[in-house]
Amino acid sequence: xxxxxxxxxxxxxxxxxxxxxxxxxxxxxxxxxxxxxxxxxxxxxxxxxxxxxxxxxxxxxxxxxxx
Numbered sequence: 573x574x575x576x577x578x579x580x581x582x583x584x585x586x587x588x589x590x591x592x593x594x595x596x597x598x599x600x601x602x603x604x605x606x607x608x609x610x611x612x613x614x615x616x617x618x619x620x621x622x623x624x625x626x627x628x629x630x631x632x633x634x635x636x637x638x639x
Contacts, residue, residue, distance in 0.1 A: 613619035
């Protein structure tokens, strides 16, 4: 794995410091990973369709992700 450094607003930092039990690096990693998957899926029309169905129908459409 590679390391990445980012800047966040002071107000957000204050909120994060209130919850030291949360692994904030993992939260950030998952958010970045999800965004990257979404961007990649936009290149595949079937995956884009699946994401749109999932957004419209919620968890009932999870089987659409099993390609």
